[in-house]
Amino acid sequence: MTDLVEGLLAGKHSALARVITKIENRSPGYREIISDLYRHTGHAEVVGVTGSPGAGKSTLVDKVAAAYRDRGLTVGVIAIDPSSPFSGGAVLGDRIRMASNAGDMDVFFRSMSARGSLGGLSTATTDAVTALDAFGKDVVIVETVGAGQNEVDIVRTADTVAVLVPPGSGDDVQMLKAGILEIGDVFVVNKADLDGADRTVQQLREMLQNSNSSRDAGHHGHREAAGGNTPDGSDASDERETWSPPIVETVANRGEGVESFIEALSDHGDFLDRTGKRERQARQRVAAEIRTLLREDVNGLIAGELDRHGGIEGYVDAVVARETDPYTVVDEVLEPLRACLDETRDA
Amino acid sequence: MSVEQEQAERTIRCLVAKVGLDGHDRGAHVIARALRDAGFEVIYSGLHRAPEEVVQAAVQEDVDVVGISILSGAHNTLVPKILDGLREYDAFDDRLVLVGGIVPDDDKDELREQGVDEIFGPGASMDEMIAYIHEHAPER
Numbered sequence: 001m002t003d004l005v006e007g008l009l010a011g012k013h014s015a016l017a018r019v020i021t022k023i024e025n026r027s028p029g030y031r032e033i034i035s036d037l038y039r040h041t042g043h044a045e046v047v048g049v050t051g052s053p054g055a056g057k058s059t060l061v062d063k064v065a066a067a068y069r070d071r072g073l074t075v076g077v078i079a080i081d082p083s084s085p086f087s088g089g090a091v092l093g094d095r096i097r098m099a100s101n102a103g104d105m106d107v108f109f110r111s112m113s114a115r116g117s118l119g120g121l122s123t124a125t126t127d128a129v130t131a132l133d134a135f136g137k138d139v140v141i142v143e144t145v146g147a148g149q150n151e152v153d154i155v156r157t158a159d160t161v162a163v164l165v166p167p168g169s170g171d172d173v174q175m176l177k178a179g180i181l182e183i184g185d186v187f188v189v190n191k192a193d194l195d196g197a198d199r200t201v202q203q204l205r206e207m208l209q210n211s212n213s214s215r216d217a218g219h220h221g222h223r224e225a226a227g228g229n230t231p232d233g234s235d236a237s238d239e240r241e242t243w244s245p246p247i248v249e250t251v252a253n254r255g256e257g258v259e260s261f262i263e264a265l266s267d268h269g270d271f272l273d274r275t276g277k278r279e280r281q282a283r284q285r286v287a288a289e290i291r292t293l294l295r296e297d298v299n300g301l302i303a304g305e306l307d308r309h310g311g312i313e314g315y316v317d318a319v320v321a322r323e324t325d326p327y328t329v330v331d332e333v334l335e336p337l338r339a340c341l342d343e344t345r346d347a
Numbered sequence: 348m349s350v351e352q353e354q355a356e357r358t359i360r361c362l363v364a365k366v367g368l369d370g371h372d373r374g375a376h377v378i379a380r381a382l383r384d385a386g387f388e389v390i391y392s393g394l395h396r397a398p399e400e401v402v403q404a405a406v407q408e409d410v411d412v413v414g415i416s417i418l419s420g421a422h423n424t425l426v427p428k429i430l431d432g433l434r435e436y437d438a439f440d441d442r443l444v445l446v447g448g449i450v451p452d453d454d455k456d457e458l459r460e461q462g463v464d465e466i467f468g469p470g471a472s473m474d475e476m477i478a479y480i481h482e483h484a485p486e487r
Contacts, residue, residue, distance in 0.1 A: 014437045017409035021487075025357055088358070089383035095404060096393035103399040108407055113388050115358065 051164030402432030
């Protein structure tokens, strides 16, 4: 096990790959591995890329990775694809589009499947980012289809979140408004050479302007206390600095707009540093991680306790027969846990 | 079968790779889908991959099975390069290497000798292949 950690820290690609496998499988010992790796992290810039299927995420990520490599930076990519709800199987096809980095081991591309019911995808992704960070990657890109709550959680592991919007998705954009639009720090209208791209940019711009007030109350939250200068294009009604997400147009398969996109990412990075927001984000992330782990572990304890009582079915029978009720059942199952906690607290 | 039961065992990861100039990938698509339906995670390489790219994918994705589909007759040149690459990255021993496609009998022995675990020719059934993988996927 320590061999694996040593191998990873020494820059062995197969060790890094195996660590991520252990993380995905929750193999015995994976927690110790993360614990060992954690102190070696905190250096990578983490970028989340999300958007609807077919928006061109993988193609853009490929070109972005190549551009970072040109600047002498090393890159890790985690690409998440859905898994079949029936077989649990998956075809992970994003690798196909990584042609610009073929044969370049310093772009470490890893496909992950949502693995259906496991429910811990965001934990697994966070841990995989930890592994890539500890390995020494300068930039880590997490790419996922933006469709549901899970994905929103995942992109929150990122310092900067880019949302891709394909042209002609006017109605989709409307739907995205409530969720995806709020998480974007940078918006990308990819396939900008297609008809309707201008219109999409226009719609997006309007929507972002309209939602600016609600953004400030939400995830992007607390208006920035520091700094008086406002970034270009933002309305200067507020003295304190806020971030107005830029809209970048790209044609990823031809590499157009990639430089502007990277510039936008780096602008946002500067903003995070300047306003002290990076630190606050990191703190929130750690808090969320601790809470998630706590919840998962407590769930595990409770599942064990349920098993000890002969599984949930007996309770269901009793409740359905109106012999008892769900609240009483929960009290009964949790009683020993409460007793234990009380005891240790008093001691 | 529920996904929960499926999760109880380790998820097997397979790379389905097309290497060289061979431009026929319908078979590879069929196999990728069948493996997916069998509950495996399948990474498809796309067409026209160089041996180094196949190695890169096999290492980074930490697959249990490297499946190379090749119909062009270039297996004697390309497959050994992949095997060497896997060895170079310490990624050969605990991986199953399968070749699918058109391989003459004489070449089969040669490939096996070099480290290919099994070769599935035309007419091989999907069930056979899936059973083989279940049986031989290396313990980790």
